[in-house]
Amino acid sequence: MAAGNNVQPSRDAETALAAVRGIFRAFVTTIVPEAASLDAKGWHELEGLVNDMLRDRPASLQRQLRLLLRAVEWLPVLRFGRPFTALDAAQRTRVLSYLQNHRLQLIRTGFWGLRTLAFAGYYGRAEAAREIGYAANRRGWEAVR
Amino acid sequence: MNRCSYDVVIVGSGAGGGTVAQQLSSLCRQGARIAVLEKGPRLRDEEFTGGELEMAPALYEESGGFLTAERTMTLAFGCAYGGSTAVYTGTSLLPPERVLQRWKVPGLAFADVERRARKFMAENNVQFVEDRFINDNNRLFRQGCEKLNYRVQQFPVNLRGCRGSSLCNLGCPNQAKQGTDRVQLPRAERNGVEVITRCEVLGIGEKKVRARVSAKPGGGKGEPSPWQPGDYEIGARIIVVCAGAVNTPALLLRSGLGRQLPRLGHGFTCHPAIIMVGEHDRPITNFVGHPKSFYLDQFAESDRYLLEVCMYFPFITAKAMAGFGAGHSSFMRAFPRLQMILVLACDDVGPHNRVTIDQHGRPVVHYRFTPEVVRALVQGAVTSARIFFAAGAARAHMPVARSLTIEARDTAQLDDIEQHPDFRPGKVPVSAAHLQGGCAMGRGREDSVTDSYGRVHGIPWLYVADSSLFPASLEINPYLTIMALADRAAEAIRQQS
Numbered sequence: 001m002a003a004g005n006n007v008q009p010s011r012d013a014e015t016a017l018a019a020v021r022g023i024f025r026a027f028v029t030t031i032v033p034e035a036a037s038l039d040a041k042g043w044h045e046l047e048g049l050v051n052d053m054l055r056d057r058p059a060s061l062q063r064q065l066r067l068l069l070r071a072v073e074w075l076p077v078l079r080f081g082r083p084f085t086a087l088d089a090a091q092r093t094r095v096l097s098y099l100q101n102h103r104l105q106l107i108r109t110g111f112w113g114l115r116t117l118a119f120a121g122y123y124g125r126a127e128a129a130r131e132i133g134y135a136a137n138r139r140g141w142e143a144v145r
Numbered sequence: 146m147n148r149c150s151y152d153v154v155i156v157g158s159g160a161g162g163g164t165v166a167q168q169l170s171s172l173c174r175q176g177a178r179i180a181v182l183e184k185g186p187r188l189r190d191e192e193f194t195g196g197e198l199e200m201a202p203a204l205y206e207e208s209g210g211f212l213t214a215e216r217t218m219t220l221a222f223g224c225a226y227g228g229s230t231a232v233y234t235g236t237s238l239l240p241p242e243r244v245l246q247r248w249k250v251p252g253l254a255f256a257d258v259e260r261r262a263r264k265f266m267a268e269n270n271v272q273f274v275e276d277r278f279i280n281d282n283n284r285l286f287r288q289g290c291e292k293l294n295y296r297v298q299q300f301p302v303n304l305r306g307c308r309g310s311s312l313c314n315l316g317c318p319n320q321a322k323q324g325t326d327r328v329q330l331p332r333a334e335r336n337g338v339e340v341i342t343r344c345e346v347l348g349i350g351e352k353k354v355r356a357r358v359s360a361k362p363g364g365g366k367g368e369p370s371p372w373q374p375g376d377y378e379i380g381a382r383i384i385v386v387c388a389g390a391v392n393t394p395a396l397l398l399r400s401g402l403g404r405q406l407p408r409l410g411h412g413f414t415c416h417p418a419i420i421m422v423g424e425h426d427r428p429i430t431n432f433v434g435h436p437k438s439f440y441l442d443q444f445a446e447s448d449r450y451l452l453e454v455c456m457y458f459p460f461i462t463a464k465a466m467a468g469f470g471a472g473h474s475s476f477m478r479a480f481p482r483l484q485m486i487l488v489l490a491c492d493d494v495g496p497h498n499r500v501t502i503d504q505h506g507r508p509v510v511h512y513r514f515t516p517e518v519v520r521a522l523v524q525g526a527v528t529s530a531r532i533f534f535a536a537g538a539a540r541a542h543m544p545v546a547r548s549l550t551i552e553a554r555d556t557a558q559l560d561d562i563e564q565h566p567d568f569r570p571g572k573v574p575v576s577a578a579h580l581q582g583g584c585a586m587g588r589g590r591e592d593s594v595t596d597s598y599g600r601v602h603g604i605p606w607l608y609v610a611d612s613s614l615f616p617a618s619l620e621i622n623p624y625l626t627i628m629a630l631a632d633r634a635a636e637a638i639r640q641q642s
Contacts, residue, residue: 031469049198053208093470100469100572108571109216116210119463123477124198133481134459136432138195138318140309141278144433 016054016062017047020069024050026085027072030092031118034131046121053120065117068110072099147373150380151178153638154354155387156346156396158183159228160627161611161634162387163325164265166333166340168635172642173337180379181330182344182356184388185225186367193318197458200315203366204232211391213512217570218417220510221578222389225316225367226342227326229389229578233624234313234437235302235322236453237271239263240619240626243446248616250586252597261629269303269323273438278309280434285425285484286454287439289536296443300453300622302435309434311456343370344377346388347506349400352606353380383638385599385608386584387631390415393613394500394583395508397594397601405603406594410500412585413510414618415577416489419522420455420465422476422542423484423533431456431483441528445491445620449517450525452532455487465574467544476542476550484533488525489579490518491620500583514570522575523566527559544573579623584613586630599634605641610634 017024025043029036038046054062073084076095080087084095099111122128129135137143153169155162158181166181173179188203201208206224213220223229239262245255265271290297303323310318320327334340347355360374361367386393394410403409436456444450457465462485463477476483492498492515501509514522523545530541530551540552547567551558587593590602599614601607610631612623619626 031473033471033474053198056202096469101569105215105217105569105571108569112571112574113216115469116464118469120198120460123459123463129459132459132478134432136195136311136458138193138308138310138312140307140311140319140433142308144430 016051016065020066021047022085023069023073026092027069027114028118028122030089030096031115032122033089035122042125042127045125049124050117050121053117064110065114068114072114147375147377148380149377151180152381152642153177153179153383153385154379154381155179155181155385156354157181157228157387157389157392157611158226158325158330158340159223159387159389159611160230160325160624161631162385163227163230163329163333164628164631165385165387165610165635165638166338167329168632169638170333170336170338172639177642179338181333181338181340182346182354182379183226183228183340183342184345185223185342186361186365187226187340187342188316188367190320192366193316195310195312195315195318197315197460204316206391211510213510215512215570217514218512218575218577220391220415220580221576222391222580225326226340227324227330230324230624231316231326232314233324233578234435235304235324236300236437236622237266237269237303237625238301238621240629241621244617244620248586250597250616251588253586257633258626258629261632262625264632265625265628266301269328270305271301271303273299273301274304274307274435278307278434279438280309280431281429282431282436282456282484283434283438283454285429285536286486286532289532290439290441292535293531295441295532297439297441299439300437302437304435307435311432311434311436313436315458339371341370341372342368344372346396347399349384349386349396349607352382352384353378354384383606383608383641385610385634385638387609387611389611390580390583390613391500391508391510393609393611395502395506397584398500398502399506406590406601408585408590408592409594410583412494412582412616413498413500413512414492414494414581414615415512416451416579416618417492417514417518417522417575417577418487418489419526419544419573419575420457420462421486421488421526421529421533422462422466423486423530423536423538424476424479424540425482425484425537426539428481429484431481431485442621444524444528448524449491449521451489451491451621452525452529453487453489455485457485465576466542467573468549472550484536484538486529486532488522488529490521490525491618492518494582494617514575519566519568523563523568527563530559531556579619581612581615581618581623584609585616586614587616597633598637599630600637608634608638
């Protein structure tokens with residue numbers, strides 16, 4: 001048996017991300033461009049994994065993440081005159097690079113936290129493991145020889 | 146409130162707690178009652194599936210993502226039957242003599258620690274992985290080091306029947322890794338020690354602990370606790386705290402011992418680490434075989450870093466690389482061609498780096514990267530890149546450089562990266578799993594928390610037996626040393642009993 005994640009996504013995918021879903025999806029597709037080709041089932045799974053990760057975290061942290069995502073959405077208005085979700089891929093990348101390299105550590109760590117959630121949701125899926133060729137197996141050498 | 150009493154209560158079941166439990170278990174035959182209180186669950190063998198997001202919440206504190214107060218580093222430590230020995234790779238190194246001499250703990254001789262460590266090497270079946278079972282990820286590290294004339298060494302590991310699943314850090318699905326969950330705890334239980342899982346110790350009072358047993362969450366992994374959920378007051382003639390370098394100081398602090406032990410929580414070190422990734426043009430074996438067979442410690446003294454082969458899972462790998470977007474994705478999509486090296490800094494004790502508690506008594510770890518740590522991580526990253534290229538890699542991910550990718554043809558740029566790195570906390574992903582200090586051994590209250598046997602200064606019924614005892618960084622993987630120190634604590638307790 002291959003060692004894949006068998007995590008059932010939260011049925012209640014309406015929790016932590018519900019109010020910021022559109023921004024989150026735009027953010028994820030900038031972090032992992034391949035996410036743009038996810039279908040509804042793929043997004044449901046991705047967001048379910050993220051919600052599951054957030055479920056046991058303090059409510060204050062969940063609020064901070066939503067606040068950060070809203071900042072990601074509206075910050076580009078100053079530079080591009082449009083919110084993040086209305087930007088093209090290159091512009092979105094510039095916005096996130098700005099946050100990643102920001103002189104304030106607080107901004108960088110906030111971005112890092114959002115980035116971590118995006119990676120968890122995308123690469124936590126068994127389908128993503130298959131796509132990138134990761135196929136660890138509990139049978140180890142027997143499985144490849 | 147439920148009430149009960151034991152002769153010895155051990156808090157935690159990892160390398161320290163599991164060892165103490167076994168070493169004291171012979172007392173059960175003479176009628177002694179001994180309990181191990183473990184916060185995490187005990188998983189059934191078939192529950193170790195190797196699924197990354199499935200196993201992390203079941204085996205790690207905060208799913209392996211415990212953040213420092215500055216939010217610039219994640220700390221990974223186990224929270225399960227066997228503690229971190231359930232999730233390490235089984236590396237079993239003797240402590241370096243130079244480090245123990247530098248610790249200058251009165252009454253702690255290197256020869257004594259070494260003798261005890263060797264005992265556990267035999268007991269836990271420590272051996273070298275046979276060459277035919279060493280994967281390409283490890284071979285390429287050895288090959289690269291040899292080309293550069295570095296003194297590469299092989300890790301002794303505690304295995305029995307390893308099938309090479311590569312999933313050690315998610316709990317071995319084949320029960321091959323000989324941690325305390327497979328060796329010391331089962332023996333202790335056979336001798337009469339009780340292990341109470343899902344039991345969190347909230348505080349310690351005069352010869353008693355307050356603990357809370359939790360119900361198994363719906364859909365969660367592991368057995369229910371052998372005790373009914375609820376609050377307990379557990380009397381004990383001796384209490385041994387082995388909850389690790391984060392939770393042991395935090396437990397003693399929330400038990401009100403900070404005033405009488407001014408060094409409590411101080412001296413935290415953790416071998417901050419970055420993961421380096423090199424990409425080859427051809428597939429290599431990396432996610433099959435034991436993940437960690439070789440290391441390089443020749444720069445530990447001079448440049449304060451270690452290199453170890455490592456292999457992680459998709460999410461952890463993605464998180465460990467800096468950046469995002471197409472450049473990041475291209476490395477991820479080359480997964481079967483990736484070689485990985487872990488760079489660990491040998492960090493020194495500093496005034497800022499310590500464990501405190503928040504208003505709810507939860508642990509807070511304060512950690513700032515000193516210039517020395519940053520330099521060590523940068524130099525380690527550059528050396529790793531040289532090893533990748535010497536082994537034939539086409540390009541490498543450089544998390545400490547402005548440009549995150551370096552091609553093999555551009556190795557001349559490595560000198561420039563070393564001189565002008567781009568290391569911004571919060572941008573460079575840093576993690577740590579060798580958590581040490583906070584209840585240091587030493588002379589007296591003014592410089593430490595315990596004596597060389599883990600006896601807390603001024604409290605004869607209270608012991609510490611885990612990596613929080615280390616007065617400074619061990620500069621190598623810590624488990625055998627923890628077991629040796631726990632063996633000393635158990636010996637002192639037996640004499641006291």
